[in-house]
Amino acid sequence: MNLRAMKAIVRKDIRIVRRSKGVMIPLIVVPLIFFILIPLLVSLAPSLINMPGLSLTEFDTFLQRMPGDLQSTIEPYAEDQKIIVMMVVYFFAPMFLIVPLMVSSVIAADSFAGEKERKTIEALLYTPTTDGELFLSKVFSAWLPALIVSLAGFVIYGVTANAAGWRTMGELFFPNWMWVVMVLWVAPAVAGLGLGTMVLVSSRVESFQEANQLGGVIVLPIVALVIGQASGVMYFSTRLVLLLGAVLWVVDGVLLWFGIRVFERERMITGL
Amino acid sequence: MTDQVVISAEGLTKHFDEIQAVQEVSFQVKKGEVFGFLGHNGAGKTTTVRLLNGLLKPTRGSCKVWGLSPIHDGPALRSMTGVLPETPSLEERLTGRENLAYYADLYGVREQDIDARIRQLMEQFGILDRADDLVKEYSKGMIQRLALARALLHTPPLLFLDEPTSGLDPVSSRQVRTLITQLSQEGHTVFLCTHNLREAQQLCHRVAVLYQGRLVALGTPEELSERVQHQARLEVEVEQSDQAKTASLLGAKGYDYMIEEGGSTFDIRGVGRTSTPSLVKDLTADGVNIYKVSPQEPDLEDIYFALHETLEEKV
Numbered sequence: 001m002n003l004r005a006m007k008a009i010v011r012k013d014i015r016i017v018r019r020s021k022g023v024m025i026p027l028i029v030v031p032l033i034f035f036i037l038i039p040l041l042v043s044l045a046p047s048l049i050n051m052p053g054l055s056l057t058e059f060d061t062f063l064q065r066m067p068g069d070l071q072s073t074i075e076p077y078a079e080d081q082k083i084i085v086m087m088v089v090y091f092f093a094p095m096f097l098i099v100p101l102m103v104s105s106v107i108a109a110d111s112f113a114g115e116k117e118r119k120t121i122e123a124l125l126y127t128p129t130t131d132g133e134l135f136l137s138k139v140f141s142a143w144l145p146a147l148i149v150s151l152a153g154f155v156i157y158g159v160t161a162n163a164a165g166w167r168t169m170g171e172l173f174f175p176n177w178m179w180v181v182m183v184l185w186v187a188p189a190v191a192g193l194g195l196g197t198m199v200l201v202s203s204r205v206e207s208f209q210e211a212n213q214l215g216g217v218i219v220l221p222i223v224a225l226v227i228g229q230a231s232g233v234m235y236f237s238t239r240l241v242l243l244l245g246a247v248l249w250v251v252d253g254v255l256l257w258f259g260i261r262v263f264e265r266e267r268m269i270t271g272l
Numbered sequence: 273m274t275d276q277v278v279i280s281a282e283g284l285t286k287h288f289d290e291i292q293a294v295q296e297v298s299f300q301v302k303k304g305e306v307f308g309f310l311g312h313n314g315a316g317k318t319t320t321v322r323l324l325n326g327l328l329k330p331t332r333g334s335c336k337v338w339g340l341s342p343i344h345d346g347p348a349l350r351s352m353t354g355v356l357p358e359t360p361s362l363e364e365r366l367t368g369r370e371n372l373a374y375y376a377d378l379y380g381v382r383e384q385d386i387d388a389r390i391r392q393l394m395e396q397f398g399i400l401d402r403a404d405d406l407v408k409e410y411s412k413g414m415i416q417r418l419a420l421a422r423a424l425l426h427t428p429p430l431l432f433l434d435e436p437t438s439g440l441d442p443v444s445s446r447q448v449r450t451l452i453t454q455l456s457q458e459g460h461t462v463f464l465c466t467h468n469l470r471e472a473q474q475l476c477h478r479v480a481v482l483y484q485g486r487l488v489a490l491g492t493p494e495e496l497s498e499r500v501q502h503q504a505r506l507e508v509e510v511e512q513s514d515q516a517k518t519a520s521l522l523g524a525k526g527y528d529y530m531i532e533e534g535g536s537t538f539d540i541r542g543v544g545r546t547s548t549p550s551l552v553k554d555l556t557a558d559g560v561n562i563y564k565v566s567p568q569e570p571d572l573e574d575i576y577f578a579l580h581e582t583l584e585e586k587v
Contacts, residue, residue, distance in 0.1 A: 002347075008377035012363070012370075019365040123361030123422070125327050127378040128351035265346075269327045270288065 005129050006137040013111045013141035022208075023110050027149070031099050035153040036160050038095075042087040043164030059083055065232035080168055088161045088174060093182060093236040094225035099153055100187045101222060104146035105194035105215050111141050112202035113211035116268070125265050135263040139195060139256075146191035154183045178238045186241055189248035194218055196255025203262040276303040278430055278461045279324060283333030286319050293319040295485040296333065303429075306452060306462045308476035310469065310576060316485040317465040318358055321432045324463075325350055337430065351380065354428035356436055360419035364408035368399055368418050371407060372425060379426035393421040398444070412439040420448065431455065434465045449475060469573040481579055489579055496575045503574050504544035506551065509537045509564035518560050525554070536563075545569055 017023050063071065063082065070090065074082050115121045124134065154175070161174045175183075194215075201215045225244075228234050279301035286294040294316040301307045309317050322328045324335055326342030326349060335342060340349040362371050369390055376386045394400040397417040399410075407415060416439045423431060436452070437445040452462055452475050466472050472479055473493050481489040481496075489496055497504075510518050515535050522529050528541040543551060545567045552565055570578070 002380075004380070005378045008374055012366070012374045015370070016363060016365050118364065119359045120361050120363050122357045122359065123355070123375070123419075124378070126325055126350060126353070126355040126357065127375070128347040128380065129378060130347050265327050266329060269322060 002129060002133055005127070006133055006140070009124075009129075009134070009137035010141045010144065013107070013138070014145060016114075017107055017110055017145070020110065023106055026106060027103055030102055031149055031153050034092075034096060034099055035157040038092060039088055039157055039161035040164050042092070043084055043161060043168070067232060067235050069237060070235040081173075084161075084165045084168055085173060088165065089176060089179070090236055091229065093179065093241075094222055094229060096150075096153070096157070096182070097187060097190045097222050097225070098219065100146040100150045100191040101194040101219060103149045103194075104142045104191040105198045105218060106212065107145055108138070108142035108195040108198035109202060109208050109211035109215060111138050112199055113205055114208040116202070117207045121268055125269055131263060131265055132260070135199075135260055138263075139199075139259075142195040142198070143188070143191050146194070147188055150183060150187040150191070154179070154187075176238075178236055178241050181238055181241045181245070182236070185245040186248065189245050189252055190222075192252035193248055193255070196252055196259055199259040200255065200262060203267065274303045274459075277301070278303050278305075279307075279335070279337050279463065281320075281324070281333070281335040284320070284323060284330055284335050285332040286316075286323055286328060287331045292485050294323065294330075297482070297485075297487045298333075299480050299487060299490055301461060301463060303461055304456055304459050305477045306456045306464060306475050308472035308479035309463060309465045309482065310467075310472055310479055311465075311482035312467075312580075315482040317482055318434060319485075320482075321355065321434065321463070321465065325353060325355060325432070351426070352428055353430045353432060354423035354426065355432045356419055356423045356434055358434045360415045362407050362415060362419060362422070365406065367404050367406055368394065368410065368414075369403040371418065372422060375422050376425050381426050389425060390421075393424060394418075397421050397447075413441055413444055416440055417444060429459070430461045430463070432463045432465070435467065436464070437468065437471060445471075469576050473573075481576060483580065489575070493575070497570050499575065499578075503570040503578060504542065505568040506540045506543040506548055507537060507564070507566045507568060508540065508552075508555070508562060510555070511561040511563070512536045514560045517558060518555060521555060521558050521560070527551075543567070 017027075059079075059082070063074075063086065066086075074085050077085055115124070129137075158174045158179075162169075162172050165173065197218045198211060198215045202211045205211050205214060229236060234240060277300050279299075281300075282298050284294055284297040285292075297316070297320060299307075309320065311317050319328065323330055324337055324342055326346030329343055337349050338352055342349055363374070366374065372390045372393070373386060376389065381389060390403075391400065394403050397420060399414050399417055399421075402410065402414065407418065410418065416436075420433075420436060423433070433452070437448050440448060449471065452464070456462055456477075462475075464472065464476060476493065478490065478492050479496065480487055489499070508518075512535060515531070518538060519529075519531065522538065522540065527543070530539045530541075531537070532539055540551070548565065548567050552562065555562060
């Protein structure tokens with residue numbers, strides 16, 4: 001493995017992304033909403049409940065639809081604390097996964113389809129790197145930033161939630177083990193899902209925009225998880241998150257296998 | 273130039289579904305040679321370069337570069353080639369210097385040499401003062417010069433240059449032509465894809481002409497000119513009073529000629545360089561006073577278009 005060349009490709013791809021407004025804006029705005037705005041608003045929820053027209057009864061009705069395990073987990077908390085724990089710890093957990101998914105897929109679209117669009121791939125293919133080195137470099141270019149944003153986002157989310165919720169909670173309530181597993185086990189797999197999908201999509205399209213539009217459907221499984229949890233069909237327990245991660249890693253493996261076959265010099269050059 | 277074969281292609285063929293991009297192409301390129309690859313757009317020049325660098329797998333036939341197979345030894349082979357592709361392929365969101373530093377890493381230039389090498393090349397190509405500007409702010413000519421600098425970064429012994437003077441002003445074009453000659457003298461081999469026939473004639477030791485994926489002519493420009501010798505002309509300026517005598521002599525010998533305006537210059541068709549001495553001898557023997565003799569040999573452009581016309585007629 002030519003590690004020096006691989007590092008150069010990763011470094012260059014990240015530098016290119018940093019200099020593109022079209023790529024950077026969603027990479028900044030979405031994490032800001034998910035990691036700062038949402039925990040802040042949720043932590044203000046108990047005050048909102050005291051507003052005229054809103055009552056805890058509606059929340060209780062919502063809570064009664066939840067699986068028994070979840071109900072007993074949050075049982076020891078006071079009513080206003082339950083809202084924060086329910087929302088910050090459980091309800092937004094699947095939404096958190098949107099961030100690594102989005103970061104990896106946007107960067108992968110720029111790295112694979114974008115390089116085709118800018119017609120910079122040809123000179124890269126003439127270099128002494130192997131197909132495998134090129135593919136892995138491109139994978140890391142998208143995967144590593146997604147991991148870094150997820151980990152940083154997790155810390156920011158935790159600090160914001162604990163700080164904003166301190167008055168109501170009176171203690172540090174975030175994270176629990178489920179979140180640790182989700183950030184270290186599921187988020188990297190979700191990032192792999194985003195980039196794996198984008199590698200396959202990028203082999204068939206000519207532009208960054210096209211890749212993003214087609215690859216956008218990958219967010220649907222996350223939406224399904226959010227709906228599944230909101231409707232009480234399931235909840236993000238540690239066991240479920242472990243299982244979800246395992247399934248996603250298998251899917252990543254399959255996507256990677258197809259990706260290596262798609263990422264062949266001849267296919268890349270004839271696609272120009 | 274030496275006898276060491278750097279590139280050898282044998283029956284090289286590449287099909288893309290129904291399109292026959294390259295068909296049964298065979299040739300050899302020797303070390304230190306400037307080898308011209310001529311052809312219209314879509315003739316198969318770029319596909320051949322891609323085959324020789326292992327970016328494409330041949331449908332049939334084989335090729336070796338430095339004795340290596342492009343398919344099996346691609347990385348090792350590509351570390352010895354520098355390519356200026358048809359499109360410059362530079363990252364517009366990086367500066368000129370960042371682009372070169374990136375490719376220096378990919379080509380394995382020694383880390384301690386990178387800065388000096390980049391500086392040297394940028395200075396040589398006249399873009400050092402813009403080294404830290406983003407490439408998107410460069411003119412077309414500057415981009416082409418930067419792409420050329422990239423092809424030379426790792427001092428490759430074999431260069432593939434696809435239209436190297438495209439987009440360059442006359443001064444830069446001359447600089448590139450001088451560079452190609454210099455590289456050849458230093459022992460580098462240059463595979464030059466071009467439409468610029470005068471450039472090919474000026475620079476190339478040998479040329480290959482590609483037509484619809486087939487190699488239709490191969491040789492030195494002089495050898496190829498023999499094939500269209502009927503297009504050669506000889507201009508002879510004689511004394512005004514010798515016009516009738518000259519016309520009569522040329523007519524008797526069966527020459528096809530025209531008398532240019534003024535009446536003292538004869539434009540004789542089909543007389544190449546080799547036939548010139550005997551014709552001059554005949555004229556002087558008959559007492560014609562000759563002031564000027566200038567053979568008009570067919571150049572590469574004549575050869576190229578003559579070949580293409582013949583092939584178009586066949587098609």
